[in-house]
Amino acid sequence: MQSLKDYHPIASLFYFVCVLTCSMITRNPIWVLLCLIFAMIYVIQLKGLKYFLLQVLYFLPMLIFIVFMNSYFNSLGLTVLFYLGKGSPVTVENLTYGIISGLALFTILLWFICFNLLLSADDILAIMGKRLPTIGLSLAMIIKYIPDTIKQGREVLLNQKAMLSEQQLTGKQKVKFATRMLTVLLSWSMENSLETADSMLAKGYPAKNRVNYSREYFNSTDAGLILTMVILFLGHLICAFSGSIKFAYYPFLNWTGLTTNRILLIGSLLSLSLILVFPLLLDIINWFKWQRILKQEQIMQQHIVDGIIVYE
Amino acid sequence: MRKWSWLAIITLISVMVICTILRIEQTALFTFFAAVIAIIPFFISYEQKKPKPRDLMPVVVLSALAVAGRILFAALPNFKPVTAIVIIAGMAFGSESGFMTGALSGLVSNLFFGQGPWTPWQMLAWGLIGFIAGILSEKNILAKPWSIFLYGILASFGFGLFMDTWNILGFVQPLNYKNIISAYLLGIPFNISHAVSTVIFLLPVYKTWLCQLKRIKLKFNLK
Known part of the structure; x- marks a missing residue:
């Protein structure tokens, strides 16, 4: 198994398109938080905790801006918390909406951090080079x-x-x-x-049969990744747009779609989790494989006496 | 092909307006992809012209200068020479080259600064600045120095407003005029810094660079 980085750039790009779409498709808090958690884990895995905390620090002003914009200028929502100056009341509802949509933006930024780490300039050139x-x-x-x-x-x-x-x-x-x-x-x-x-x-630039060197080959694993993602993504879209994840913030927080269809709800949750967990899953499988190889090597080491493998 | 480009821009704007009016939950998603798609007709029309290597060079060189400038001045917030150079590119080499200079500068500079959801918006904003500069100079509107500076200032502010739009439309709901105006007002310090940088960069170069580029265009018979 290769990690997401080793796939063809097109396959990785497609994965990111899927993930970004999933993160932007709904403002249901559960869905947003699910995407956020996986994006967080992935960024921490790639760049470490310190880098992630720095990103949080950078994002705080933006989060405050979004929360402020959402709660200061509208009086929607029933549960009034307090009044901010001369503005409209700050309610639980518009505060929640502000925080959730701020976090949705943060999720997108985190996915783009992963995108920048996984798709280098070379990969972007490779994607562009053939078609344009x-x-x-x-x-x-x-x-x-x-x-x-x-x-x-x-x-x-x-x-x-x-x-x-x-x-x-x-x-x-x-x-x-x-x-x-x-x-x-x-x-x-x-x-x-x-x-x-x-x-x-x-040197013959306009010649017709120019070939350009490319390190990347599109093979069956890449096709497999894209196919899997297409299926999961379509599944998620169908389940998501069936209405089961519809969440109303105003006039009061209400998961309106919760009672509609349990199967679609679970299907949507499942497909989203599978899409999100995919790169981590690859890395975990790789880790276990590597551990197995190390173990086998250790066993081999025991059989080596004076540089000769001895089987008893 | 220019017709398609205009169609793409109009589609983008109408997607923005419709999503806002209908208060669609996925505004951020739809407008983001509409922005990506709006760039495509420009790229395809450039590709279809099959330019000779020589005719590529103005775009390449001016984009490289713009990105190099942006990297050198990265420490100062929102102080970028890109807008100034894109305007000059549009004026000297026409609207299509102007668009390509702007769009490619946006894409390449973000390879250094990190891609983000802002990439397509930046590409489109700078591209359109160059595109409109080309059209205006075709109609001889940018002949006077003050008109170039005025256009530079307007373009910088337009760039800022355009960049803020996605954050506002996609993540603030419901929108009313108070919301929109105050969000744009908060961006004004950044836009002023951008406008100042544009004028500062235009000031020394606009005359000599335009002359020089026109001479090079004539000398090497560039399109």
Whole structure:
């Protein structure tokens, strides 16, 4: 079993699309919290607890903003808690809605952290490259030119400074200096890149049967992942939109769909949990496999006497 | 293809409006994917032109400059040269190149700063800034320096409003005018910082860069 990272970028991307959709599809607190917990576990597993706590700290202002926006300006909800200044009453209902939708946004941000760790720039290029060759090429060249531009910019700056020697610049001269530096930088990068373009043309860029090297191969495991996700995801969509997870915040907190259809409810919960637990499951299976290999190696070690395997 | 692009933008806006009016629970989801889909017609139309390597270069170089600038000034909050460079790209090389410069700068700079739900919105916002700059300069509206600066300031504020919209529409319900206005007002300090940075970057370069880019365009016969 490979972990999610080792799948083809398309398969990983598809997984993230599924997970993001699941996280945004409903504001039912149970569903939001379920997605949040798994996103949390996954981020902690990938980056450690400290990183996760830092993210929580970064997100707090945004959470406060969302809660404030939801509760200060509307008077919906029946259970009044208190009055905030001259604004409308803060009720249990609009406070809950604010917190839950804030947490939903946090879940999405956490999934994107995982996305950034699992899909590198290379993978994004690989996804783009086949279907949108021109844009994929442009992206690759932009990534290549960024360090080049910064390096050349430093060089130009040093050159221009050397010409000034000890001279102190006034405000207007500083603007002029910056202008000249940027002008030099632009013309260098333009002409340099056009040279590259010409050599690309000379090496047969427009040829029809160009092949490009790709490290990724789409194989049956990737197809298997996508198929599994499609089935689980469709199952979840059907169950979710059947109304069983409908949750009304106003006028009072009420899980309106709870009494409709238990089977669909459980189906929806189950399919969501399966989708969410999938990468963790892969890692756990891998861990156990690795432990088994280690154990076998230990047993083998006992049989080795003076570098020779001895069976008794 | 320009027709499709406009259609995509109109679809995005109507999805936003309909979701808000009907108070749909999945507003965040629908508007997010509508934004992703709205970028596609622009990309496809660029792809279909099958540009020669030479004609790719303006977009590539200007995006690289924009991203490099954003990385260098990353320490200052919301102080980005990208808007200024995208405006110049749109003015010098036309609306499609302007869109591509903006969209690709957004995508690539987020490879460094981390992708997030903001990526499609940034790509679209910067892309449209370049696109509109191209259209305006075709109609000779951006001929005067003050009009360029005015457009830069408006574009920066438009960018900020556009970026805040998803957070507000998707996660604040029910919306009323008080909500919307105060949420946008809270974003104003960031937008001012952005507008200032745009003007500061436009100030030294707009004249010389435009001249230079036009000369290069003529000299190398770029499209």
